[in-house]
Amino acid sequence: MKIALIQQANSADIQHNKERLKQQIRKAAELGADLIVLPELHNTLYFCQTEDVHHFDLSETIPGPTTDEFGSLAKETGCVLVLSLFERILPGIYHNTAVVIEHDGNIAGTYRKMHIPDDPGFYEKFYFTPGDKGFDPIDTSVGRLGVMVCWDQWYPEAARLMALKGAEILIYPTAIGYDPRDTHEEQQRQKDAWMTIQRGHAVANGIYTASCNRTGLELDPSGKSDGILFWGSSFIAGPQGELIQQLKEDSEEILIAEIDRGRMEDVRRIWPFFRDRRIDEFEDLCKRSIK
Amino acid sequence: MKIALIQQANSADIQHNKERLKQQIRKAAELGADLIVLPELHNTLYFCQTEDVHHFDLSETIPGPTTDEFGSLAKETGCVLVLSLFERILPGIYHNTAVVIEHDGNIAGTYRKMHIPDDPGFYEKFYFTPGDKGFDPIDTSVGRLGVMVCWDQWYPEAARLMALKGAEILIYPTAIGYDPRDTHEEQQRQKDAWMTIQRGHAVANGIYTASCNRTGLELDPSGKSDGILFWGSSFIAGPQGELIQQLKEDSEEILIAEIDRGRMEDVRRIWPFFRDRRIDEFEDLCKRSIK
Numbered sequence: 001m002k003i004a005l006i007q008q009a010n011s012a013d014i015q016h017n018k019e020r021l022k023q024q025i026r027k028a029a030e031l032g033a034d035l036i037v038l039p040e041l042h043n044t045l046y047f048c049q050t051e052d053v054h055h056f057d058l059s060e061t062i063p064g065p066t067t068d069e070f071g072s073l074a075k076e077t078g079c080v081l082v083l084s085l086f087e088r089i090l091p092g093i094y095h096n097t098a099v100v101i102e103h104d105g106n107i108a109g110t111y112r113k114m115h116i117p118d119d120p121g122f123y124e125k126f127y128f129t130p131g132d133k134g135f136d137p138i139d140t141s142v143g144r145l146g147v148m149v150c151w152d153q154w155y156p157e158a159a160r161l162m163a164l165k166g167a168e169i170l171i172y173p174t175a176i177g178y179d180p181r182d183t184h185e186e187q188q189r190q191k192d193a194w195m196t197i198q199r200g201h202a203v204a205n206g207i208y209t210a211s212c213n214r215t216g217l218e219l220d221p222s223g224k225s226d227g228i229l230f231w232g233s234s235f236i237a238g239p240q241g242e243l244i245q246q247l248k249e250d251s252e253e254i255l256i257a258e259i260d261r262g263r264m265e266d267v268r269r270i271w272p273f274f275r276d277r278r279i280d281e282f283e284d285l286c287k288r289s290i291k
Numbered sequence: 292m293k294i295a296l297i298q299q300a301n302s303a304d305i306q307h308n309k310e311r312l313k314q315q316i317r318k319a320a321e322l323g324a325d326l327i328v329l330p331e332l333h334n335t336l337y338f339c340q341t342e343d344v345h346h347f348d349l350s351e352t353i354p355g356p357t358t359d360e361f362g363s364l365a366k367e368t369g370c371v372l373v374l375s376l377f378e379r380i381l382p383g384i385y386h387n388t389a390v391v392i393e394h395d396g397n398i399a400g401t402y403r404k405m406h407i408p409d410d411p412g413f414y415e416k417f418y419f420t421p422g423d424k425g426f427d428p429i430d431t432s433v434g435r436l437g438v439m440v441c442w443d444q445w446y447p448e449a450a451r452l453m454a455l456k457g458a459e460i461l462i463y464p465t466a467i468g469y470d471p472r473d474t475h476e477e478q479q480r481q482k483d484a485w486m487t488i489q490r491g492h493a494v495a496n497g498i499y500t501a502s503c504n505r506t507g508l509e510l511d512p513s514g515k516s517d518g519i520l521f522w523g524s525s526f527i528a529g530p531q532g533e534l535i536q537q538l539k540e541d542s543e544e545i546l547i548a549e550i551d552r553g554r555m556e557d558v559r560r561i562w563p564f565f566r567d568r569r570i571d572e573f574e575d576l577c578k579r580s581i582k
Contacts, residue, residue, distance in 0.1 A: 115567045134572050154564050156447030156495050157573050164581045189531045193494045196532045200491020203484045204447050240480045241487045273445050276406045279577045281425045282448050286573045289565070290455045 001142050003169070004033035005234045005255040007247050009216025014043050018066075020252075022073055028254050029077035035142045037082040039214040039234075040150050040175040041096070044086070046214070046230075050222045051126040059088035062099055062110060075105035080140050082147055082212075084173040086127070087112070096128040098147045098173055100138045109138035113149035114158065121179065121225055124151070137167040143261070146170040146207070153194070153211065157285065159201035164274075168261060169208040170201060176213055177230035191231050195243075203241035206268040208259055210236045215250055239267040292433050294460070295324035296525045296546040298538050300507025305334050309357075311543075313364055319545050320368035326433045328373040330505040330525075331441050331466040332387070335377070337505070337521075341513045342417040350379035353390055358398060366396035371431050373438055373503075375464040377418070378403070387419040389438045389464055391429045400429035404440040405449065412470065412516055415442070428458040434552070437461040437498075444485070444502065448576065450492035455565075459552060460499040461492060467504060468521035482522050486534075494532035497559040499550050501527045506541055530558040 006024045010017045021042060028036050041047075043066060047055040060066060066085055074081045080103050087097035087110075096113035112131030116124045135158050137144045146167025152158045153172045162170060176194060178187045202209040215232035235246035236257045247253045268274065284290050297315045301308045312333060319327050332338075334357060338346040351357060357376055365372045371394050378388035378401075387404035403422030407415045426449050428435045437458030443449045444463045453461060467485060469478045493500040506523035526537035527548045538544045559565065575581050 114569045114572065117567070119561065119563065130569070151567070154495065154562070155568065156451065156491070157568065157576060160447065161572070161575055161581070164575065164578065166580075166582075189533050192533065193531045196487055197491045197494040200447070200488045200494070203488040203491070204445065240484045242480050242483065270410065271445070272410065274580070276408070276442070277446065277448065277579070278405045278421070279579060281405065281452070282577045284452055284455065285448060285576050286570045287455065288568070288570060289457075290452070291457075 001035065001259045002033050003210055003236065003257055003259055004028035004031070004036045005210060005212040005236070005247070006036065006038050007213060007215050007232050007234045007253050007255070008039060008042065009252055010042070010045055010214060010218070012045055017043055018069070024254055025073055025079065025081065026077060028256065029079050031254070031256050033079055033256055035080045035082070037171055037210060037212040038084060038173060039212050040084045040173040041086060042084055042173070045218050046175045046228065048124050048127055049121050049218070049220045049228065051123045055127065056094065059086040059094050062087050062097060063107060067099055067101065067107060071101050071105035074101040074103055078103045080108070080142050082145070082171055082173060084149060093129050094127055095131060096124065096149055098149050100140060100145060100147060102140055108140045111136070111138065111147045111149065113152060115151045115155055117151040121220065121228055135161040137162050137165050143168040148172055150174045150176065153198050156201060156204060159205055163205035163207050167207065168264065169210060169259060172198070172211045174211050174213040175230060177228040180226040180229050191233060195233070195235065199237045199241035199243065202237040202239060204273065206239040206264055206271060206273070208236065208238060208264065215252060239264045292326065292550045293324050294501055294527065294548055294550055295319035295322070295327045296501060296503040296527070296538070297327065297329050298504060298506050298523050298525045298546070299330060299333065299543050301333070301336055301505060301509070303336055308334055309360070315545055316364055316370065316372065317368060319547065320370050322545070322547050324370055324547055326371045326373070328462055328501060328503040329375060329464060330503050331375045331464040332377060333375055336509050337466045337519065339415050339418055340412050340509070340511045340519065342414045346418065347385065350377040350385050353378050353388060353401060354398060358390055358392065362392050362396035365392040365394055369394045371399070371433050373436070373462055373464060375440060384420050385418060386422060387415065387440055389440050391431060391436060391438060393431055399431045402427070402429065402438045402440065404443060406442045406446055408442040412511065412519055426452040428453050428456050434459040439463055441465045441467060444489050447492060447495060450496055454496035454498050458498065459555065460501060460550060463489065463502045465502050465504040466521060468519040471517040471520050482524060486524070486526065490528045490532035490534065493528045493530060495564065497530040497555055497562060497564070499527065499529060499555065506543060530555045
């Protein structure tokens, strides 16, 4: 099974962003991809740099216009697609939702981002209700996909739950970048931490992990900060956490890599971590803190 | 607060191993260490390469001869010590136990290894009953220590529980190495995975992480394998998973590093992962698998 990650820099022109994504999807399909992942909220700029009620106009239903458009493309190319959309449920209820489209164009399933960040420049708690569907992998013709979104990638619990439910790969559409005002050292620590923790999930669970980020600088409409310099670096790691392939920080590229499920089986035989988990002592993981 | 990790290669001469550890503890104390960590089962060879009933003779009670001996040294040097012993409870019940000795020579607390490995060359399930005391940090004059042992280091749940209980540093006495018959590539993947997952715990929990390994080749008494080439590489990582310092693979050395609790506070402010954990959906972590 071949997976492709499409790393793109977005502009305010939604139609243009979508057209370029479609070009890249067609290109990835020509290169033999079976499964194609797009970055988080790939149709638009990363609008969460400010809290602005007008941005709710960017939301849409699922199914809706984007799933229709990309559904046709999934059917045309014969690829399974992982989309990332601003989902509208009701006035006042919106989610940050990943949608998996089967190669026949139908929706295989959705995942609503469970962990919602909120820190300067990433005001997601204003826009997104935390996911209400739990951590459930999505079955497709290319395998059982543990799709999550961005901030989820910092939570070992989320990765574990997906793996215990039989996910064969963890997939994170992502929008993460540097604060241009941070020092170079701090920037490097942050990017390394981001890679390390996701590779750590791969190790802990003997599972492939794929992270598809956006790239490019997006300005802060409020002018309060220097915006976000999305750090690209989309990557795929193997079941021992080994880095299989990684894109550059600042270029629009496609990563294509082979997923070998036999390797996952082999790694879990030599490292039988699942066998020994002390589930009799894990109850306190459901607490906020333990005093 | 200064922490020291003592990386040593052991022989069959227990007295000699202990004498050399004591020399190194005195040296670390002279270098200003407040807290000194020894490798897993540091008095002896790593006897779990085979299943041999005579090896139970190596066990001892806690308190017992080793805690007395090293307790005197803790008092002499004024350092807190983390020991790792083969603990005898009753005939038929033994644990792989870490002991924290306060700088006045008293026992501050013990931790009984919760996750027990069993794979070729590491037949620990024969020797050690899985720990019966849970994941509890140990309070000392140098802070609240999240002491665990070796195989525990592959479990994000264990690290998380210690952190949620207020541990200020994760500490892993360890005995891990290469199978000399593995390819160089496989050896590197394994060592990288070992570092990655522990650095991942540091990231997930915004906490310092210290891992103290043995070094050197120990032969397999059964002759069935080429023994274990312990890979040293003891290290300490900071609360963003950044590698602060690391020892070589093949030398007996002392690592000394400064622990800055203010940095832990700073990192958890910019990365408030604990705030957003979806504890309402973590119940299934107490299951072996989820169908």
